[in-house]
Amino acid sequence: MSTRNSGSPRFTGFPLGLLHFLEELSRYNNRKWFEANRDRYERDVREPALAYIAAMEAPLKKISPHFTAVPKKVGGSLMRLHRDVRFSNNKLPYKTNVGIQFRHEAGKDIHSPGLYFHIAPDEVFIAVGIWHPDGDTLRAIRETIDEYPGDWRKARDAKPFRQRFELAGDTLQRPPRGYGIDHPDVEDLKRKDHIAVAKLDHDVLFDGTLVNTTTDNFRAASKYMRFLCEAVGVDY
Template sequence: MFSGNTFTFLDELAANNNREWFEANKARYESLVREPSLAFIAAMAPALADFAPHFRADPRKMGGSLMRVFRDTRFSRDKTPYKNNIGIQFRHALGKDVHAPGFYLHIAGDGCFLGVGSWHPEADALGKIRDRIAEDPERWFAVRDNKKFSSLWALTGDSLTRPPRGYAADHPAIEDLKRKDFIALASLSPAEIIGPELTKLATTRFSAGAPLVAFLCAAVGVAY
């Protein structure tokens, strides 16, 4: 699938982030980024069907699990046109964007990781997640503090500095209720990315992170 040349391409793209360079190197993008990404996505499909049947491994070139290489520069001061990373997201069948609960792989020259959970959930979903934690903190703690989960994953993301409106400051889960992201990350080395066991490794870690995704699905009212 991926190789050391994949990282070389991503580093060169970061140093030459313009349309002329990308067009001249488009064949390398296809062979070093898109093709191995789609192969990984296809290889993950049976595993997802087993432990997360409502999530999709979609190996289409456009509109599937592989995220677009083109950056959305409309509201950014950074007008460079391309992402210098690979983003692969296995979304819920009902999820339409990156904010929905899901499983994620990130590959870049400055760091690689797996992710599970909801990144920047929209206000309605965020409120439902917080309410679920507030109403049943023990169930949340059982997910958060599970030894298998915590040995492989670390909760991270943005948080409020003060308790959100409507939640008691002395609630036993107040630090988690402050979260604006409900994501967990697991670092990967470049050697693991290019190694022969990437699919197996991702399956093992995603399976261990599945209880977090299941909790979030229940909170927002979709089947896990």
């Protein structure tokens, strides 16, 4: 899936077998089927995903040197396929999507500032921001929005960003404690997630320009990501 060009990885697109594998996994989500199709997973899913991540290393550094692209089978940017079923009523063993997170270097888990790429049979999207931040992190974002409303609105409403992304995630029913319902940014203060999503067509997966497409989207979110990073005290 990748070749070398002047010493840099080049990614030419995912194979169509990626979607075929995920579609079948959604129907036969059990260990016996997976073990019988492990070679397909390696060939059509994991290897090309790692090639894509490797190809994103240099473009990401040009957007921000603090977000990491780590092409490792375990412990890198590619999220694990196995589900944690210990505390879930859903006991299916495997996720039926590919999740890739380019996490901030200061982050420890998926709740850190990050850039995310999601591939599933029914949808493909890019997401940016901080998903399910802890209480202290969420409080810091709210306080920064309240203290610097002009900077927040410039980041939130930047034209390149809003042309591609929609704000998403969970919100409170009422304003958080300490903020009135008449606050000019009350809807943003009510957010429990600070994420934004850009939907893509499936066809982009198989195109040699995928790295450029995802890079362009991440770049368009730079002001939004910079605001969130500064709000929680990390460099952008």
